[in-house]
Amino acid sequence: MKKGRILKRDNLGLLIESEKQKYRAEMSKAEAAAYKEGMPVAFDLATNEKGKEVAVNVQTVAQPEPHQTTAPAMSNPDVYNHQAKKDVIRPPYHFVPIPTKGGQVVGVTDTPVFHDGAQAGKGNLWSGELRCAMTALTPLLAANDEYEARHVKGAVQKEESEKIQLPESWGIQTPVDPDKKVLEPLRLPDGPDGVLGRVLISGRSLKGMLRHSLGALLAAPMERVREHTFSYRPSLIISDRNWDKWETLPAIVTKITSGKAHLWILKKLIHLKYKKEQAPGGLEFIHHTGIDGDCILGKLHEKKELASADRKRKISPVRNYTRVYVTQRDYGQGFQGEIYLNDESYQKTLDHLGDDKDGHLRKEHPLYDKTKFEEIKKRIQNMKKTPFQAEQVIFVEISKSKGSRRIASWGNHVYYRWRYAGTVRRKNGEERLVLLPMPKEKIQPSNHSNHIPPQELSAARLLFGYVSDDKNPGTKNIGQGDFQKLSGRLAFNMAVEQIQDPDPGKRFVNHDSECVVPLKILGRPRPSAAEFYLRQDEKEIKKRHDGGVMVTYGDLAGDDPVGELNGRKFYLHQPDAAKDPSCYMDKSEETVTGNQAALGRYVSQPGSTFRFTLRFRYLRPWELGALLFALEPERWIDRLLARLPDWKSIPSYVESIRAAAGRQPLFSLKLGHGRPLGLGSIQIHADRTLFLGTDQPFFEDDARLEQAIQSFAQKLGEAPEREEVLLQWLKIHRYAGRARADYPRVYKDNKRKTLKPGEQIFTYHQKLRQRHARGRRCQGPGNPDPDLLQPLD
Numbered sequence: 001m002k003k004g005r006i007l008k009r010d011n012l013g014l015l016i017e018s019e020k021q022k023y024r025a026e027m028s029k030a031e032a033a034a035y036k037e038g039m040p041v042a043f044d045l046a047t048n049e050k051g052k053e054v055a056v057n058v059q060t061v062a063q064p065e066p067h068q069t070t071a072p073a074m075s076n077p078d079v080y081n082h083q084a085k086k087d088v089i090r091p092p093y094h095f096v097p098i099p100t101k102g103g104q105v106v107g108v109t110d111t112p113v114f115h116d117g118a119q120a121g122k123g124n125l126w127s128g129e130l131r132c133a134m135t136a137l138t139p140l141l142a143a144n145d146e147y148e149a150r151h152v153k154g155a156v157q158k159e160e161s162e163k164i165q166l167p168e169s170w171g172i173q174t175p176v177d178p179d180k181k182v183l184e185p186l187r188l189p190d191g192p193d194g195v196l197g198r199v200l201i202s203g204r205s206l207k208g209m210l211r212h213s214l215g216a217l218l219a220a221p222m223e224r225v226r227e228h229t230f231s232y233r234p235s236l237i238i239s240d241r242n243w244d245k246w247e248t249l250p251a252i253v254t255k256i257t258s259g260k261a262h263l264w265i266l267k268k269l270i271h272l273k274y275k276k277e278q279a280p281g282g283l284e285f286i287h288h289t290g291i292d293g294d295c296i297l298g299k300l301h302e303k304k305e306l307a308s309a310d311r312k313r314k315i316s317p318v319r320n321y322t323r324v325y326v327t328q329r330d331y332g333q334g335f336q337g338e339i340y341l342n343d344e345s346y347q348k349t350l351d352h353l354g355d356d357k358d359g360h361l362r363k364e365h366p367l368y369d370k371t372k373f374e375e376i377k378k379r380i381q382n383m384k385k386t387p388f389q390a391e392q393v394i395f396v397e398i399s400k401s402k403g404s405r406r407i408a409s410w411g412n413h414v415y416y417r418w419r420y421a422g423t424v425r426r427k428n429g430e431e432r433l434v435l436l437p438m439p440k441e442k443i444q445p446s447n448h449s450n451h452i453p454p455q456e457l458s459a460a461r462l463l464f465g466y467v468s469d470d471k472n473p474g475t476k477n478i479g480q481g482d483f484q485k486l487s488g489r490l491a492f493n494m495a496v497e498q499i500q501d502p503d504p505g506k507r508f509v510n511h512d513s514e515c516v517v518p519l520k521i522l523g524r525p526r527p528s529a530a531e532f533y534l535r536q537d538e539k540e541i542k543k544r545h546d547g548g549v550m551v552t553y554g555d556l557a558g559d560d561p562v563g564e565l566n567g568r569k570f571y572l573h574q575p576d577a578a579k580d581p582s583c584y585m586d587k588s589e590e591t592v593t594g595n596q597a598a599l600g601r602y603v604s605q606p607g608s609t610f611r612f613t614l615r616f617r618y619l620r621p622w623e624l625g626a627l628l629f630a631l632e633p634e635r636w637i638d639r640l641l642a643r644l645p646d647w648k649s650i651p652s653y654v655e656s657i658r659a660a661a662g663r664q665p666l667f668s669l670k671l672g673h674g675r676p677l678g679l680g681s682i683q684i685h686a687d688r689t690l691f692l693g694t695d696q697p698f699f700e701d702d703a704r705l706e707q708a709i710q711s712f713a714q715k716l717g718e719a720p721e722r723e724e725v726l727l728q729w730l731k732i733h734r735y736a737g738r739a740r741a742d743y744p745r746v747y748k749d750n751k752r753k754t755l756k757p758g759e760q761i762f763t764y765h766q767k768l769r770q771r772h773a774r775g776r777r778c779q780g781p782g783n784p785d786p787d788l789l790q791p792l793d
Helices: 203-217 296-308 328-332 344-353 370-385 459-464 589-593 621-631 633-642 649-659 702-716 722-733 757-775
Strands: 002-010 013-018 021-026 040-047 053-060 093-096 126-136 145-148 181-184 199-201 246-257 260-265 273-275 283-287 323-326 335-340 392-399 406-411 465-467 485-487 490-492 495-498 516-518 568-571 599-601 609-619 681-692
Touching (some): 013 040, 021 040, 126 621, 203 459, 203 490, 203 609, 203 621, 260 392, 296 370, 344 370, 459 465, 609 621, 621 681, 621 702, 633 649, 633 702, 649 722
Parallel strands (some): 021 053, 181 599
Antiparallel strands (some): 002 040, 013 021, 126 609, 246 392, 260 335, 392 406, 516 599
8 A cells, every 4th residue: 555645635535645646535525524634644546437546445544642662553462553454354243153963052051950949958059249340441332221313302303304403512513314323321310510420231231241151151052043034036147148057037927727837938038128018019928026026125225215315316217117028039949847836935935025024024124114015015915826927927047957957946027036945043944953952951741740840951041041932942841830930040230330530531432522422334234144144164065066155044945055053143352442433433424414323422431440249149160160251261261271181272372362462351241332343342350259158148268269160161171062162252252462343345436435334235245145146057066255254363
């Protein structure tokens, strides 16, 4: 990259001077506002449409602090160069796997401990409390309250629009969308001397954080995983190339008999000529488009584009063609085919497309419109009864393996959707084992006894309890009668901020603007992104029957392997957020005024401290050891590994990050909102562990802590598969030396990086799907794509 300085800003963007030459960086006025004259920058060179050399990918260059005589930031182990692309981890999350053996989860289990005291005298069961101090390493926003901009006290609705003008003291001059979210933590009342009330973090938030972390550490089955079905577009890439594996072709329904559609299939897509109305000559056929036959989603997309677009930008209208024209010559070159309209995969596809709960029409859809989606749902239900009619053009995907022509999928239009064979919860028609109770947890319901306890429980349910629900496969058949529910043995009170300096600037980010922080838009790739959420095993990819580049939820039933879930998702730490607000803050007009990003209030500064108490009841030594380690891995890691001498990979990893840690903590936890942006990194220290005794109410016993860690190490060592789990758990929780993270992005225009962040992220996943779609049209084996989720260092 070249280096230079900002010479000036104007309506054309930035003028940059570098090595006695001047370059124009073409960008909007709003984007240019982020740069100041004289600011040092780095940039790349590119050629614009007029053949002129321009600056692109402009980035600010950190300046040395006053009187600083040391080398640049990279020499300081507490700081890293986040400008270098190699130092940015993509995406900002990763997964801890759930090990299996022989098809079953290899998790930590033990017999349940009930609350009636009957087991208190049977072995070591300890009760007491951990008194904990919690320190924010990066800005922290544990938002208990969420409301819309229209409800802000002192906000005014603009007469000429629905926009909301926020109070002047908030520092946001431009009106915002009325449904823009504002996030705040719970606080105590302000003091009589004007000191802002202390921040409170609910015990529920602490419990959820710890349950998630302990569940991963102890390889417990995943709970509360909502079912989702997904679809893909077989015709994502359209080309005249004669593909040797799969090909998408137009087909005319000639007649329908006994649930079977007879087809005349044309040889090329270009044989079709679309018409709005009837045209003379040749052959004409009926054409419907969209998942409902009338392109309602397409019209919604156009409406959304018009609402958010610049007034000067032209939006092409949705072309809902009703007729297709085919010449006699092209028609005569076709061949026959047939499909069964009651085909199970096709019926499941229609169910998915019309599903407004877990399928394609669910509320998370970016074009969600309740009224329109109800209409689409009804039309799809009608399509299940009479999906096609004679003289209608549809599109089919043809398998050409071994010289045969098998119709594998079909739909209304060339960009038709087809349901994946698998789902989040199901693989090859069966529930995924990592989401089900372990065999030891299940009981056999009996008519002879109304009350049957589980014989063993996985670690998360041991510590945090369970509710057995016949409607939820993840908790079905865990106990019967009185044993269908069990309360946990851990209790958390609220974490209360400890004010060391009442100055609001020392406590909260942006205190000069009523503590309002305009957050960046959060990227939202969901489990539909199989390239990240499914385990992309190279051996499995090469088992594909075509040239696809990844393992999916199963493009078509029986044609390729269905991927395994990657495990529990965690967001990675980004220490840079402690010093650089650009990690999480975006003051651009488009982001601040729109409803895609939230406004955070009372975001605690790094260094803020809180205190809370964690009470435990009837814990075995290994259970207390697991709890201590999950709270403070850095404190206990060496003593844990000393009792696991055969685990060789973890000690070397710990030493490698310790050597480069400097003053940074080795490991930490994450809590609150904005975790993908670097917010919420915290460190907990249990500074006092008190045990409940008979002779004295509370006492300290360091020997018990050592016994707890030793017992926990023994429990982990019972299964060799858990070494991989612990190593990945440590990598996920690593804080020291972690780089900035971001969602992967692809720009449609690399000369002017002006796309909205959401579009950039979407483009990345779209490009990857296109490569996969192109690959699966070729004969195999599969060829892994380099953009799939990479191992974490």
